[in-house]
Amino acid sequence: MQLIEINKARYRKHLNRVIAGCGIGLAVGSLAISQTLIALFPDESGSHFHWNLIGVAITSVGLAWLLNKYRTHSFMTEVVYVWELKKALNKITRKMAKLKAAGREGNADALLAIHYSYAGSRLLWQLDDNLITMDDLAIKQAELESVAAQHNVTLNVEDYDASILKQF
Template identity: 85%
Template sequence: MQLIQIDKARYRKHLNRVIIGCGLALAVGSLAISQTLIALFPDESGSHFHWNLIGVVITSLIIGWALNKYRTHDYMTEVVYVWELKQALNKITRKLAKLKAAGREGNPDALLAIHYSYAGSRLLWQLDDNTITMDELAIKQAELDSVAAKFNVSLDANNYDPAILKQF
């Protein structure tokens, strides 16, 4: 997955609308389904927990289906890109201890994966205005650059391929 610059204002606007839309759909849909089930199948004891739960589950499945169906729509471009980038970074994070150990030994794939993780994190943090940890990231990037220079490894996030994680 290539790192691309996206329009922060458009991303935030679309993400907020998607979140609000999903929240409203969940509230309205689950209430409508559960109230319909309660009206059709009343419980003598007055406990309708299972109907409420079924309403939430069915509505969640419908929302998930709709999000998946419209993930390729132009409106969802930035939202889906950030979601997929977060998934890619999570895969790296789960193997970060092994990657760092291999990186200290000069493994170019490990160094590239770590570099991609730092570059992707920087992009995400800028989109979310999470600039508090940027100084810490800059220190880690400088350490990574010095290790890469020590082993004469050139790091370019565009060269990252998720398949290299399989060896770690």
């Protein structure tokens, strides 16, 4: 997955609309389904927890289906890109201890994966205005570049491919 610059204002606007739509859809859908089930199958004890739970579950599945169906729509481009980037970074994070150990030994693939993780994190943090941790990231990036220079490894984010993680 290549890192691309995305329009922050458009991303935030679309993400907020997706979140609001999902929240409203979940509330309306789960209430409508659970109230219909309660009307069709009343419980004399007055406990309708299971009908409410079923309403939430059915609505959640429906929303997930809709999000998946419309993930290729132009409105969702930035939102889906960020979701996929977070997924890719999470795969790297789960292997970070092994990557750092291999990186200290000069493994070029490990150094590249770490470099991609740092660059992707920087992009996400800028989109989310999470600038507090940028200083820590700059320190880690400088350490990574120092190790790469020691082992004569050139790091280019565009060279990253997720398949290199299989060896770690």
